[in-house]
Amino acid sequence: MSDFEPVVVVFACDYCAYTAADVAGRMNLTYPSGVRILRVPCTGKVEQQYIMRALEKGADGVMVAGCLVGDCHFKNGNLRAAARVKRVQTLLDDIGIGAQRVAMVNVSAGQGAKFAEIATDFSKKIGEMGPNPIKQGAKAAA
Ligand code: FES
16 A cells, blocks of 8 residues: 555635635544645636646646535636636646546535545545656656
8 A cells, every 4th residue: 555645736716615625624524634725716716727737836636626506606617617627637638647637526615524525535536546747747857
């Protein structure tokens, strides 16, 4: 069994996913320590290059976590984010990194338990994939 602990960057929208992560904390629910949450006003603000940059800078996986479909406080930011995530997934497959390293998820503010479960499952999946080769390349060049 490998002791590799993946770094997972979560772009979490302030209104729902970030609050859900906070609720998880208040419920004393845990998720892997490699999960790093970055609060954004809305997932609609997460550009494709932010996701790629996170992977280049050391993330083994990236999750974009927004409000439930129909609940985005900026109308359709989460739908725009989902489309961007799909484009990044296609790109990652094209360059052989693997689309599964990036995911779009939707949670409501009260779903702390669901957030903890999703973060744990995603981190586990990334752990099984192994270190992100882009990150390894960046380390070798440093
Ligand atoms: Fe949450 Fe837009 S405000 S995804």
